[in-house]
Amino acid sequence: MYNVSSYKAKNEQEILDFIKEYPFVQITGVNEKGKPVATQIPVIVEKRNDDLYIVGHMMKETDHCKAFQENPNVLSVFTGPNGYVSASWCVSPNKGSTWNYMSVHAEGKVSFFEGEKLVSLMKTFTLLHENGNENSPTIYDNLSDSYTNKWMPYITGFEIKVDCLDTVFKLSQSLDEQSYLNVIAELEKRGGRDSFLAMEMQKRVSELFSE
Numbered sequence: 001m002y003n004v005s006s007y008k009a010k011n012e013q014e015i016l017d018f019i020k021e022y023p024f025v026q027i028t029g030v031n032e033k034g035k036p037v038a039t040q041i042p043v044i045v046e047k048r049n050d051d052l053y054i055v056g057h058m059m060k061e062t063d064h065c066k067a068f069q070e071n072p073n074v075l076s077v078f079t080g081p082n083g084y085v086s087a088s089w090c091v092s093p094n095k096g097s098t099w100n101y102m103s104v105h106a107e108g109k110v111s112f113f114e115g116e117k118l119v120s121l122m123k124t125f126t127l128l129h130e131n132g133n134e135n136s137p138t139i140y141d142n143l144s145d146s147y148t149n150k151w152m153p154y155i156t157g158f159e160i161k162v163d164c165l166d167t168v169f170k171l172s173q174s175l176d177e178q179s180y181l182n183v184i185a186e187l188e189k190r191g192g193r194d195s196f197l198a199m200e201m202q203k204r205v206s207e208l209f210s211e
Helices: 012-021 063-070 115-129 145-154 177-190 193-203
Strands: 024-030 036-042 044-048 051-059 073-085 098-113 155-170
Touching: 012 044, 012 073, 012 098, 012 155, 024 063, 036 051, 036 063, 044 115, 051 063, 051 098, 051 115, 063 098, 073 155, 073 177, 073 193, 098 115, 098 193, 115 145, 115 155, 145 155, 177 193
Parallel strands: none
Antiparallel strands: 024 036, 024 073, 044 051, 051 155, 073 098, 098 155
């Protein structure tokens, strides 16, 4: 991980808010023979007392599921807005251009579960992503028994107890105020994903340039 102190998140709540906003996580690991594997999965993040857990489900009999069962040590990467930042936008452009991005890395051990615990997870997961709409035909409780009986045996629930959490929120913190504001303006002009990056930078203006 790019380890620069000025690019670290300031508090735990900021990190929790980020990973809940960007729950489509990339989970990587290696099997017992050292072969790397990876998958991208939507997850739920839970705080249990002082511990943080990443919870979700995945297909059985995949290379990554088998590898995680052989070697439970995994790295989960949450990725947020990112985009190119041209040095030409800075007051003194005699420097290299760069890429701004936001990322949280969570290390831990994965364990698996099925049965009623998996059913409970799917109920929570589907209701959450249907915005609490209990009348939605696609929440778990409204699916037919024939459907759930057919497909549930193909998936397994998992949870990762997070042992180490680290961040890179690289958002041009090293720039002077005018250059920083120029970058925001240019990103907003480009729109799309760059506008989300601009929004994140805008949140930090008063903190970075309070004097």
